[in-house]
Every structure is written in structure tokens, then in C-alpha cells.
Amino acid sequence: MKRKGWSDAKIARALDGKRKANDKPAKRGPDSLELWTDVLRDLCTDLKLSYGGLLVRAYSNDVATEEFAASRREVTGTDSWEALTSLNEGELVIFRE
Secondary structure, rough: OOOOOOHHHHHHHHHHHHHHHHOOOOOOHHHHOOOHHHHHHHHHHOOOOOEEEEEOOOOOOOOOOOOOOOEEEEEEEHHHHHHHHOOOOOEEEEEEE
């Protein structure tokens, strides 16, 4: 890099940028769908649960006191991936084996 006429500061920035890029964790997919699929499966398996649920909600007040309405949808294990990709706010999705 010195032979190309780069300054010490430019070399340091380039090396730092390369190091930061290499330190980033590998992306697992859109919003870690694989992670949530594994979590749901492991919860049901390890705790011997027949179902588990997820609720997507953005709270605007205190979580303990805010009231809201939620819809409910049940899916089976074979539809879990599709259900995770189509979660809607205010929807409780029950995942069954």
C-alpha cells in the first residue's frame, strides 16, 4: 500500500475497515427465521410442550398496563416457516407440532 502512495492514516483506516468487516457475525436470514424456528422446536421438545406461541406487539405505554386486542392464528409444525415470515402486529400465533 505504501508503494501505491497511500498515507499511514489511509492504510490504518483500510486495515481497520477490513478487520471490522471480518468481525461481523454471519447473517442467519431475514430476522433470524432459522433462530426462531429452532427456539420454538426446542421449547416444545425440551419442555415437552404441545404448543408454543409468539405475539408481535410494539408497546406505546407500560407493558404491564397497556390494553390491546389481539387476533389468534394456529399453525402446525409444517407451516411454521411460512407463519414466521407472515407475522402481523397484534397477532398471537400458536405453533403446534
